[in-house]
Amino acid sequence: MAEIRTAIGLMSGTSMDGIDVALVRTDGETVVERGPFLSVPYEPAFRDRLKRALEDAKTIRQRNERPGDLSPMERDLTLRHAEAVALFLRQQQLKPEQIDLIGFHGQTVLHRPDEALTVQLGDGPLLAAETGIDIVYDMRANDMVHGGQGAPLVPVYHQALAHQIPAGDWPVCFVNIGGISNLTFLDRDGIIIGFDSGPGNTLIDQWVEAHAGIPYDDGGRIASEGSVIMALAERYLDNPFFTASKRRSLDRNDFRPPEGHEAELSDGARTLAYISAAAVLKSAGHLPAFPKTFVICGGGRLNRTIMADLVRLAAERGAEVMSAEQAGFDGDAMEAEAWAYLAVRSASGLPLTFPGTTGVGQPVSGGVLVAASRQPSS
Ligand SMILES: Nc1ncnc2c1ncn2[C@@H]1O[C@H](COP(=O)(O)OP(=O)(O)OP(=O)(O)O)[C@@H](O)[C@H]1O
Numbered sequence: 001m002a003e004i005r006t007a008i009g010l011m012s013g014t015s016m017d018g019i020d021v022a023l024v025r026t027d028g029e030t031v032v033e034r035g036p037f038l039s040v041p042y043e044p045a046f047r048d049r050l051k052r053a054l055e056d057a058k059t060i061r062q063r064n065e066r067p068g069d070l071s072p073m074e075r076d077l078t079l080r081h082a083e084a085v086a087l088f089l090r091q092q093q094l095k096p097e098q099i100d101l102i103g104f105h106g107q108t109v110l111h112r113p114d115e116a117l118t119v120q121l122g123d124g125p126l127l128a129a130e131t132g133i134d135i136v137y138d139m140r141a142n143d144m145v146h147g148g149q150g151a152p153l154v155p156v157y158h159q160a161l162a163h164q165i166p167a168g169d170w171p172v173c174f175v176n177i178g179g180i181s182n183l184t185f186l187d188r189d190g191i192i193i194g195f196d197s198g199p200g201n202t203l204i205d206q207w208v209e210a211h212a213g214i215p216y217d218d219g220g221r222i223a224s225e226g227s228v229i230m231a232l233a234e235r236y237l238d239n240p241f242f243t244a245s246k247r248r249s250l251d252r253n254d255f256r257p258p259e260g261h262e263a264e265l266s267d268g269a270r271t272l273a274y275i276s277a278a279a280v281l282k283s284a285g286h287l288p289a290f291p292k293t294f295v296i297c298g299g300g301r302l303n304r305t306i307m308a309d310l311v312r313l314a315a316e317r318g319a320e321v322m323s324a325e326q327a328g329f330d331g332d333a334m335e336a337e338a339w340a341y342l343a344v345r346s347a348s349g350l351p352l353t354f355p356g357t358t359g360v361g362q363p364v365s366g367g368v369l370v371a372a373s374r375q376p377s378s
């Protein structure tokens with residue numbers, strides 16, 4: 001039997017709202033014991049700096065280039081991750097020696113699968129030196145080297161969790177509604193399919209930020225006061241992304257928010273919430289069978305307007321929608337947990353990605369392991 005290791009996963013997602021920290025004990029296969037979780041928000045000024053970093057990143061042609069503010073940004077981001085780990089360990093009364101590995105996602109600042117280019121800011125050796133814990137980072141790159149999209153990577157973790165879902169609820173589809181949405185389809189025959197399914201919260205966040213000066217539509221309240229502008233929604237849903245036969249993973253900037261004159265605040269938020277839900281259902285049309293159950297993870301499950309649309313649209317196809325919590329999981333922690341699980345798989349040389357998840361030619365492992373003991377302690 002494979003060794004069970006204690007790993008911490010660190011995720012700073014496309015919403016750029018903060019660092020998620022989760023602890024998992026796992027063999028990287030079927031044994032998954034989910035532990036505590038902590039979310040450390042970025043303050044608005046740092047979030048603004050990260051958004052500017054996305055602009056600096058647009059000129060990158062080689063993945064190790066760091067134009068503009070990106071180099072100091074990478075260092076500061078990594079040090080914030082080290083602080084988040086230190087806080088988590090203090091809160092949980094754990095010592096670094098009790099942690100075998102950290103899975104470090106970093107911050108995606110550029111993702112162009114058509115050019116086999118994906119860039120996550122995050123300095124693995126610096127994090128190893130700061131935490132004294134072995135780090136696995138840069139887990140997307142090897143998939144791209146082998147012809148994959150470099151995303152999504154979470155599906156193999158969804159597969160490990162799915163064993164807990166009652167047989168009658170299959171086929172099951174996990175949906176992560178983060179900045180971008182991605183889904184994982186699983187059936188009882190072991191089929192695993194994953195792909196980005198469309199815009200998640202990022203358009204909503206940009207819309208309410210621009211028109212109300214707030215970072216997100218808490219609970220979907222603003223959206224609940226508006227009406228769907230169907231012509232606007234259809235313009236988004238007619239994007240060739242939804243009908244392309246080859247699934248393409250998304251960059252945060254692939255979909256842009258509407259122009260200010262196209263809607264007032266609540267109708268815009270309502271329409272974008274509808275687009276998030278409809279995009280999931282539309283993308284599910286690429287699956288070999290329609291799922292019986294959708295398990296919704298990520299911050300978007302807290303937007304009640306998105307959830308109501310998902311429930312209604314899925315019911316039209318005879319499917320049920322439940323939140324991650326209703327299925328027995330933690331919808332906020334799932335991606336960070338996944339990065340802990342993936343780190344253990346990486347350290348064991350197990351595949352992270354599969355032809356059905358990223359389009360890679362054959363299952364491949366990935367990630368770079370940095371041993372803390374080899375790092376200078378300064
Ligand atoms: N209470 C809430 N009500 C409505 N929306 C919320 C709420 N809390 C979080 N969100 C939304 O969820 C987003 C964060 O989701 P999440 O943390 O899953 O994204 P992420 O991990 O950064 O993105 P990705 O999965 O694309 O990498 C926020 O930007 C916000 O739009």
Ligand SMILES: CC(=O)N[C@H]1[C@@H]2OC[C@@H](O2)[C@@H](O)[C@@H]1O[C@H](C)C(=O)O
Nearest residue numbers: 014108111151152153154180182335
């Ligand atoms: C390049 C990149 O960072 N992609 C993210 C993003 O956020 C959601 C979606 O787009 C997904 O493809 C991926 O993250 C998740 C965690 C994944 O790789 O599974």
